Structure formats: C-alpha cells, structure tokens
Amino acid sequence: MSRQEVREPKRGARSHRTRTSSRLRAWTRHHRAMCLDSARRLIRYPVGSLLTMLAIAIALVLPAALWLTLDSARLLDAELEESATLTAYLASDVDESQAVRVNEALQTQDGVVATRLITAAEGMAEFQQALGLTDALNRLDGNPLPASVVITPRDTAPEAVRALAGELESITGVEDVRLDLAWLERLRRLSELGQRLALALGALFGLGVLLIVGNTVRLAVESRRQEIEVVTLIGATHAFVRRPFLYSGAWYGLGGGLLAWALLTLGGEWLAIPVAALAESYGAHYDLPRLDALGSAVLLFSSTLLGLLGAWIAVGRHLAEIRPH
Amino acid sequence: MIAFEHVGKRYGGRYEALANIDFRIRRGEMVFLTGHSGAGKSSLLRLxxxxxxxxxxxxxVAGHDIGRLHVSQVPFYRRQIGVVFQDHQLLFDRSIYANVALPLEIQGVxxxxxxxxxxxxxDKVGLLHREKALPIELSGGEQQRVGIARAVxxxxxxxxxxxxxxxxxxxLSADIMQLFEDFNxxxxxxxxxxxxxxxxxRLHHRVLRLREGRLVADEEAA
Known part of the structure; x- marks a missing residue:
C-alpha cells in the first residue's frame, strides 16, 4: 500500500493520452462484458425471457403485417395508374374504314401515347367471351355495340386525363369519351387511410413494446437492488449501473423482433396458398407480400431500438428511487 | 485530511441528526468515532x-468542499475512499474474488x-486461499475481512x-481492528x-465522542 493523495475528482494532468486510451479500452471491455452477461441472464431464465419476447413479437406483428399489405397495395396502385386508359366510343353510324381513320386521328393527338381500335365485331367477341352469354347474344338481330378506341394518355394524373377527354370528344366520329377514374381515386384515398391506420397502430404497439420491456427491466432492476446499491457506494457511475439493463432491453427487443419476423414469415406461408387460390378464382395473379432483406433489417433494428429505449426509461426512473442507505 | 466546519444535518426539516460539528483529522491519523446508536455516527460517515x-x-476532504461536488463527480470522489460496512454489503451471487475485484471493475482497471x-x-486479510468461495460459505468474521479487502x-x-x-x-473484533491499524x-x-x-x-487512538448529534469529547491518542 502506498501513500496516495486524494486526487481532484475525474482527471489528472499526467499522461492524459495513455489514460484516455486505457479508459476507452476499459469502456469497451465493460460493454462487451455486460453485453454477454445480460445475454447469459436471459438464457438462465429461458421461459420468462421467451414469454417477454413473444409478447413483444405479437405487438410487432400486427403493424408490420399491415404495413406489408399497404406496401403491396401501393405497388398495385402504381400499376393501376399506369394502366389508366380512356375509351372513346365512336358514333354507331361509323363504318369500319371510317373507324380506322378516326383511330389515326386520335393517334396524332397531343398527349396520346397509343391507341387500340376495337371494331364493333371485335367488341362483340370480347363481350361474349367475357360473359359467356353466346346464345343470348346470338339471338340479337344486329351488333348493338359501337366501335371503340382505347387510348393510353401520356399524363395519367386525373385532371390531365379529364382535360384530354374533353379535347378528344370534339373529334368528328367520336360520340363519347369515358374515363372511370372515380374508383382509382377511391382506392388511393383508401390506401391513404390505411397508411394512417398503420402509422397509428405502429405508434400504439410501439408504445406497447416500450411498456413490456420497461416492466421487465423494472423487475430486473428491483431484483438487483442490493447490487446497484453496493456498486453505487463504491463509485459506479449511472452509466455503469445502467449498462447491463440497457443490454437486456436491447436483447429483448432483438429477440422479439426475430420472433415477429418468424411469425410473419410462417404466417405468410400459411396464407399464401389460399390467397393465391382466391386470386386465381378472380382470374388474377396475386402474391402475398413478403419481408425482403431491407424490411427485415428495419423490423429488427426498430425492435432492438424499442427494447433499448424501454429499458432506458425504466432504468432511469428506478435508479432515481434506489439510493443507498 | 477531513475537516468539519460547523456542520449541521437535519432530516425532514425537524429532526436534527448533527449539530455544530467541528473537527479536523490529519493525514495518516487513526480515529475512532463513538457514541450510542442514534448519536449521529452513521450520519457523520454518510456526510x-x-x-x-x-x-x-x-x-x-483533502481540501475539497464535497458538499459542492457536482452529482456527476460524486462517483469519482467515492472511488478514492474505502468503506467497510457493518453488514459487509457483499454480493452473494459472486465469488470472493469477484467481490473484491468490483471496485477495480468499476474503474476499468x-x-x-x-x-x-x-x-x-x-492476502493482506488472510483469505487468499478462499478466493473462489462464495460469501455464503464464509463465517461472519471472514465475510467482514472480504469487505475490508474490497475497501482497500x-x-x-x-x-x-x-x-x-x-x-x-x-x-475476531480485535483481529479486525489489528488490520485497520496495519493499514494506518x-x-x-x-x-x-x-x-x-x-x-x-485498549487501542490508544484518538476518539471522537458523539451524543445526540453533538461532539461532546475529542480525546487525543494517549
């Protein structure tokens, strides 16, 4: 034992650089130790840890699934918008050669990308095929359908399409231009509503994760109360005391995130077959959205962050209560 | 080393644990603080x-007014004082070695x-051969010696x-006091x-005697 001065707290001037680097080494050493130690504590009580993680996972699955669905709906929406077309119905007295000329006239219009002429006969054939009403239609005297031209506009924004429709109607031979954009707008509003709903749910369930982790960490702090008192008495900083609990929170979050990922993937597999069959019956092809690498990373990152944050809040609150006596 | 200048301590505004305590302890001194329980010994140490x-x-303490230390500096101040508690304050879920190593772990040694x-x-407290034991396996006197090892x-x-x-x-008490004298x-x-x-x-050191929160005697070493 050597005789030693009580130093000015915190720093001394001598060999500042070596001290800083050794302090950094000590800091990383403690981080590593606490990271492993908190993982070991979790493994020591596997059932309890798993239940906490499962609770976190369930809280994460719902908003994540909703988000995935909306994401795929957004893709669908974009596809639909691209396929937005106008249909120009020609006057019923326009014969086939005149129809070809009208088609050409339409094609040269500004703002028109492409046109496709559907003659009256073709229209009838399509109609029959789609409805399967061959017999009933065959009984009709003549073809009641007019020829029509399907137009792909350059600008698919609703206002632009509406303006284009007005222009096209003035062309001779065109009787009526139809655009059915109302459903497209409705769909967009619906997906907007869905996005807000997902955001609100995400916030709510995120708060749920904070509470789950916070409560678990609160109990852990309580069970290690004596240890916290002792280390505080012998000079541990708040950061030192907080560290193991923050790591536990992060582990809980990560575990919950992994479980949520597994639930989403398994649930997706489970639903994929009936969903594909359902889509098939509508003559469509629809794949259930899946978590890609980026989505998985976002899920795991945010769950870990939520765990860390929950632990931070709980530890901060309870450390203030624990004062050595 | 330690100076109390007209120190008073009240709890909750009414109960006066210490009143007008005034003394100095020189560097390298060994001092006993005595008095009945409730006389203010623990309050004085807590200060x-x-x-x-x-x-x-x-x-x-060492010239610093510790009442004015910022909260963030307090841990660093405490690292420079060794404290031995009556109830040892050992951590029962880890070995003797880990208990003694705790202050060094905190400081990142x-x-x-x-x-x-x-x-x-x-080695100093004679427990080197028990370093792998858990505190629960030790007798009361041995546990206290672990507490001393951790403090020093x-x-x-x-x-x-x-x-x-x-x-x-x-x-056992005499043995423990002997250890303190060795460190002194x-x-x-x-x-x-x-x-x-x-x-x-029997030990012939300076004695500070407290009664009802007041310093009633300061007897220099005989």
Missing amino acids: IMRLERPSRGRVL EPREAARRVRAAL VNKPALLLADEPTGNLDPQ RIGTTVMVASHDLALIA
Missing part, C-alpha cells in the same frame, strides 16, 4: 461518503493488473468503517465508527 449533504457548514491487486488485498483493493488514502466489528466476538501504519487515514468501548480503550 463524508457524500451520501448526504450538510444542511449547514462545510465538509472538506486492466484485468491482469486487477488480478494482482485483488490477490494482494486478499483500490489503495484509498482514506478508509472509513461503520461498526466493522458489530456482530463479531471479541477475538502504512499511511492510510482511518476512521472507525464503533460502540465497542472496551476495545477502543
């Missing part, structure tokens, strides 16, 4: 450990250097002890709160 701030007056110092401290592992300039022999028989002999300032008057009388 030195900066677990409390004085309501009145100043407490100076290199593991190899820490091992050297922990063994030196355990950091080579503090100031060693405080609150009733370190509280639950021990006279022979190599220059550590030692302050021991105890109500074991018979033992204190």
Whole structure:
C-alpha cells in the first residue's frame, strides 16, 4: 500500500493520452462484458425471457403485417395508374374504314401515347367471351355495340386525363369519351387511410413494446437492488449501473423482433396458398407480400431500438428511487 | 485530511441528526468515532461518503468542499475512499474474488493488473486461499475481512468503517481492528465508527465522542 493523495475528482494532468486510451479500452471491455452477461441472464431464465419476447413479437406483428399489405397495395396502385386508359366510343353510324381513320386521328393527338381500335365485331367477341352469354347474344338481330378506341394518355394524373377527354370528344366520329377514374381515386384515398391506420397502430404497439420491456427491466432492476446499491457506494457511475439493463432491453427487443419476423414469415406461408387460390378464382395473379432483406433489417433494428429505449426509461426512473442507505 | 466546519444535518426539516460539528483529522491519523446508536455516527460517515449533504457548514476532504461536488463527480470522489460496512454489503451471487475485484471493475482497471491487486488485498486479510468461495460459505468474521479487502483493493488514502466489528466476538473484533491499524501504519487515514468501548480503550487512538448529534469529547491518542 502506498501513500496516495486524494486526487481532484475525474482527471489528472499526467499522461492524459495513455489514460484516455486505457479508459476507452476499459469502456469497451465493460460493454462487451455486460453485453454477454445480460445475454447469459436471459438464457438462465429461458421461459420468462421467451414469454417477454413473444409478447413483444405479437405487438410487432400486427403493424408490420399491415404495413406489408399497404406496401403491396401501393405497388398495385402504381400499376393501376399506369394502366389508366380512356375509351372513346365512336358514333354507331361509323363504318369500319371510317373507324380506322378516326383511330389515326386520335393517334396524332397531343398527349396520346397509343391507341387500340376495337371494331364493333371485335367488341362483340370480347363481350361474349367475357360473359359467356353466346346464345343470348346470338339471338340479337344486329351488333348493338359501337366501335371503340382505347387510348393510353401520356399524363395519367386525373385532371390531365379529364382535360384530354374533353379535347378528344370534339373529334368528328367520336360520340363519347369515358374515363372511370372515380374508383382509382377511391382506392388511393383508401390506401391513404390505411397508411394512417398503420402509422397509428405502429405508434400504439410501439408504445406497447416500450411498456413490456420497461416492466421487465423494472423487475430486473428491483431484483438487483442490493447490487446497484453496493456498486453505487463504491463509485459506479449511472452509466455503469445502467449498462447491463440497457443490454437486456436491447436483447429483448432483438429477440422479439426475430420472433415477429418468424411469425410473419410462417404466417405468410400459411396464407399464401389460399390467397393465391382466391386470386386465381378472380382470374388474377396475386402474391402475398413478403419481408425482403431491407424490411427485415428495419423490423429488427426498430425492435432492438424499442427494447433499448424501454429499458432506458425504466432504468432511469428506478435508479432515481434506489439510493443507498 | 477531513475537516468539519460547523456542520449541521437535519432530516425532514425537524429532526436534527448533527449539530455544530467541528473537527479536523490529519493525514495518516487513526480515529475512532463513538457514541450510542442514534448519536449521529452513521450520519457523520454518510456526510463524508457524500451520501448526504450538510444542511449547514462545510465538509472538506483533502481540501475539497464535497458538499459542492457536482452529482456527476460524486462517483469519482467515492472511488478514492474505502468503506467497510457493518453488514459487509457483499454480493452473494459472486465469488470472493469477484467481490473484491468490483471496485477495480468499476474503474476499468486492466484485468491482469486487477488480478494482482485483488490477490494482494486478499492476502493482506488472510483469505487468499478462499478466493473462489462464495460469501455464503464464509463465517461472519471472514465475510467482514472480504469487505475490508474490497475497501482497500483500490489503495484509498482514506478508509472509513461503520461498526466493522458489530456482530463479531471479541477475538475476531480485535483481529479486525489489528488490520485497520496495519493499514494506518502504512499511511492510510482511518476512521472507525464503533460502540465497542472496551476495545477502543485498549487501542490508544484518538476518539471522537458523539451524543445526540453533538461532539461532546475529542480525546487525543494517549
């Protein structure tokens, strides 16, 4: 034992650089130790840890699934918008050669990308095929359908399409231009509503994760109360005391995130077959959205962050209560 | 080393635990603090450990007014004081070695250097052979010696002890006091709160006597 001065707290001037680097080494050493130690504590009580993680996972699955669905709906929406077309119905007295000329006239219009002429006969054939009403239609005297031209506009924004429709109607031979954009707008509003709903749910369930982790960490702090008192008495900083609990929170979050990922993937597999069959019956092809690498990373990152944050809040609150006596 | 300047401590505005305490302890001194339970011994030690701030007056340790230390500096201040508690305050879920190493772990001492110092401290209290044991496997006297090893592992300039022999028989108590004297002999300032008057009388050190929160006697070493 050597005789030693009580130093000015915190720093001394001598060999500042070596001290800083050794302090950094000590800091990383403690981080590593606490990271492993908190993982070991979790493994020591596997059932309890798993239940906490499962609770976190369930809280994460719902908003994540909703988000995935909306994401795929957004893709669908974009596809639909691209396929937005106008249909120009020609006057019923326009014969086939005149129809070809009208088609050409339409094609040269500004703002028109492409046109496709559907003659009256073709229209009838399509109609029959789609409805399967061959017999009933065959009984009709003549073809009641007019020829029509399907137009792909350059600008698919609703206002632009509406303006284009007005222009096209003035062309001779065109009787009526139809655009059915109302459903497209409705769909967009619906997906907007869905996005807000997902955001609100995400916030709510995120708060749920904070509470789950916070409560678990609160109990852990309580069970290690004596240890916290002792280390505080012998000079541990708040950061030192907080560290193991923050790591536990992060582990809980990560575990919950992994479980949520597994639930989403398994649930997706489970639903994929009936969903594909359902889509098939509508003559469509629809794949259930899946978590890609980026989505998985976002899920795991945010769950870990939520765990860390929950632990931070709980530890901060309870450390203030624990004062050595 | 320690100076109390007209220190008063009130709890909850009414109960006066300490009143107008005024004394100085020189570097390298060994001092006993005595008095009945409730006389203010623990309050006085709590002030030195900066677990409390004085309501009145100043407490100076090594020239620093510790009542004015910022909260963030308090941990660094405490690392320079060794404290031995009556109830040992050992952690029962880890080995003797880990318990003694705790202050070094907190300070981030290199593991190899820490091992050297922990063994030196355990050797000093005669428990080197029990380093792998758990505290529960040790007797009361041995547990207290682990507490002492933990208090001195950091080579503090100031060693405080609150009733370190509280639950021990006279022979063990004498052994523990002998340890404190050993540390004092190599220059550590030692302050021991105890109500074991018979033992204190035999050791011939300075005695501060408290009664109802007042310093009623300051008897220099005989």
